[in-house]
Amino acid sequence: MVCGGFACSKNALCALNVVYMLVGLLLIGVAAWGKGLGLVSSIHIIGGVIAVGVFLLLIAVAGLVGAVNHHQVLLFFYMIILGLVFVFQFGISCSCLAINRSKQTDVINASWWVMSNKTRDELERSFDCCGLFNLTTLYQQDYAFCTAICKSRSPTCQMCGEKFLKHSDEALKILGGVGLFFSFTEILGVWLAMRFRNQKDPRANPSAFL
Secondary structure, eight states, rough: OOOHHHHHHHHHHHHHHHHHHHHHHHHHHHHHHHHTTTSOOEEEEEEHHHHHHHHHHHHHHHHHHHHHTHHHHHHHHHHHHHHHHHHHHHHHHHHHHHHHHHHHHHHHHHHHSSSOOOHHHHHHHHHHHOOOTSTHHHHHHHHHOOOTHHHHHHHHOOHHHHHHHHHHHHHHHHHHHHHHHHHHHHHHHHHHHHHHHHHHTTOOOOOOOO
């Protein structure tokens, strides 16, 4: 069987969805690991990562079942959902790569004040910093209630905003690059599903469709 044939398309689509399943399980496992070690106890962060992992896992299972059984309906919905995921992921990845330092500061500042006190305390202890930016009177309040280890070592702690900005550029580039890579694998998945869906199973009995 040549590589463009039915068997090759089926195997390639199955392999791609197995990779998606592994990535989904990895996300769920990392979230559970972080929760178990107490690295992150916020239910919103844990729930978000698990939700992404479960969503990717469900898409992969649907694609795998559709590929194994050559199920026309499952493959159709698989193509539609994966195409929509590509559009959103491609846009978000491009935004991550294009955002400048000023926008990063605005996003960090806006996100900081909508977090719960418990989440801010976790971030301060994890990054060993206190407060965000010394731009408002709320900084003194944040610093007073800060429980980071740096307060016991020196009279002043580095502001969390400075540490966040230091790593945000690298993190956004990594996220954007990984997101772009996976978005192109999603296009490959849509193309493979469309190609495989329109191919005829050479082992099928032609009279079964009469």
